[in-house]
Amino acid sequence: MFEHKTEEEARKEILSMVEGYYEAFHKNKKEFKAGDRISYASRVYDQNEMCNLVDSALEFWLTSGHYTDQFERELAEYIGVKFCSLVNSGSSANLLAFMALTSPLLGERRVKRGDEIITVAAGFPTTVTPYLQYGAVPVFLDLTIPQYNLDVSQLEQAFSEKTKAVMIAHTLGNPFDLKVVRSFCDKHNLWLVEDNCDALGSEYCWEGTWKKTGSIGDIGTSSFYPPHHMTMGEGGAVYTDNPLLHKIIRSLRDWGRDCMCPSGKDNICGHRFDKQYGELPLGYDHKYVYSHFGYNLKATDLQAAIGCAQLKKLPSFVEKRRYNFERLRDQLLDLTDQYILPEPCADSKPSWFGFLLTCQERIEKNHVVQYLEAHGVQTRMLFSGNLVKQPCFDELRKKQTGYRVPASLTVTDSIMERTFWIGVYPGMTNEMIDYMAQKLREAVK
Numbered sequence: 001m002f003e004h005k006t007e008e009e010a011r012k013e014i015l016s017m018v019e020g021y022y023e024a025f026h027k028n029k030k031e032f033k034a035g036d037r038i039s040y041a042s043r044v045y046d047q048n049e050m051c052n053l054v055d056s057a058l059e060f061w062l063t064s065g066h067y068t069d070q071f072e073r074e075l076a077e078y079i080g081v082k083f084c085s086l087v088n089s090g091s092s093a094n095l096l097a098f099m100a101l102t103s104p105l106l107g108e109r110r111v112k113r114g115d116e117i118i119t120v121a122a123g124f125p126t127t128v129t130p131y132l133q134y135g136a137v138p139v140f141l142d143l144t145i146p147q148y149n150l151d152v153s154q155l156e157q158a159f160s161e162k163t164k165a166v167m168i169a170h171t172l173g174n175p176f177d178l179k180v181v182r183s184f185c186d187k188h189n190l191w192l193v194e195d196n197c198d199a200l201g202s203e204y205c206w207e208g209t210w211k212k213t214g215s216i217g218d219i220g221t222s223s224f225y226p227p228h229h230m231t232m233g234e235g236g237a238v239y240t241d242n243p244l245l246h247k248i249i250r251s252l253r254d255w256g257r258d259c260m261c262p263s264g265k266d267n268i269c270g271h272r273f274d275k276q277y278g279e280l281p282l283g284y285d286h287k288y289v290y291s292h293f294g295y296n297l298k299a300t301d302l303q304a305a306i307g308c309a310q311l312k313k314l315p316s317f318v319e320k321r322r323y324n325f326e327r328l329r330d331q332l333l334d335l336t337d338q339y340i341l342p343e344p345c346a347d348s349k350p351s352w353f354g355f356l357l358t359c360q361e362r363i364e365k366n367h368v369v370q371y372l373e374a375h376g377v378q379t380r381m382l383f384s385g386n387l388v389k390q391p392c393f394d395e396l397r398k399k400q401t402g403y404r405v406p407a408s409l410t411v412t413d414s415i416m417e418r419t420f421w422i423g424v425y426p427g428m429t430n431e432m433i434d435y436m437a438q439k440l441r442e443a444v445k
Helices: 007-026 049-058 065-078 092-102 103-111 131-134 152-158 178-190 243-251 301-333 365-374 391-399 410-418 428-442
Strands: 083-087 115-120 138-141 163-169 191-195 204-206 209-212 221-225 236-240 354-359 419-423
Touching: 049 083, 049 301, 065 083, 065 236, 083 092, 083 204, 083 243, 083 428, 092 163, 092 191, 092 221, 092 236, 092 243, 103 243, 131 138, 152 178, 163 178, 178 191, 178 204, 221 391, 236 243, 243 391, 301 354, 301 428, 354 410, 365 428, 391 419, 410 419
Parallel strands: 115 138, 115 163, 163 191, 191 221
Antiparallel strands: 083 236, 204 209, 221 236, 354 419
16 A cells, blocks of 8 residues: 555655544534533544654653653643643653652752641642651641631631642642742741642733742642543643753652653763762762663653644633633523532633532532433532541541641532532533533422
């Protein structure tokens, strides 16, 4: 088939066929009908993602390569930071973000075992898991309704001489109060890690300028799992403006090695064999010098190739999420006796991941959720509800050790009992949004 063609001609023919394959078998031509299943999230893609994926497969580099370099550069530009590292999941991104704070290179600001990290109880477990496994102590604070973010009035009460960092997520795309939290961190010389996994594209007015969330803290993280704002199947990213933190993140991501040479390239610095490290012999190969106890958390170029195509769509994804959110909210404004509707944080432009609803006390949440599910509308809880009450905390609760709750978690418990959310992802049509609003109305009649 390709015997009389150059490699470039063969590649063009294959990619042309991939475009045709997408049009024939992947392009969604089905119109929504009442009762069709409406997922809370789904991939939105076209022939460009498929062609990039196949193009990368034809190169057969497989590990991180030029698509990875392109993606890291373009995501950093989008977020507005200097450095970005692609990893294999959002959970790995949170792991790296926290573990970077434990590096000996940070001196007195290094997080040590027994130090405390301020976070919230109503969130995704992998924001908290890294410090529990390391031996640091999560300090759980409450949320507020209807923003569903950190109750900043509890920050000073949570602070102790052991506090080293604040690491919290922007809830379903709604930024937390970055002015107050950043000011608190600066006052006490604390690290701030923004878990940005559910908020890619959200903006916050910082000192008179609109900045992307993830760029105001010391480190930001993203996830590219299929339900998120953009996807590469599995994948995540860690980003920062701090050169030292970037160096530590790269070392931890790449086996803990000291060398910063990219995969497949040697001796870029020109000092591969002429230095001494630790108690190793003089001239020991720098590619096998390890300055951290690290991991291999890199993603593949196949994933990065998809991400490069998705990044081009991200601004339109964000606008569609905002549009879907507002359309749904407008149709529920007369139901505030039944539902508490979500509100954005002051001075923010959320890139909404979902639409949170809290049932008023006389409304039974389980009835509403089951009604929606029975009529094809997929629902989700606000992740762990109250993480401290999850089975993974059973042993810690019994021993009353390993974590701290300095103030009431009353709102968190209320969210666990009365709150759920539905999707606003960019693949939703007006008909789908209107159908969800209709079913929410019917559920509380």
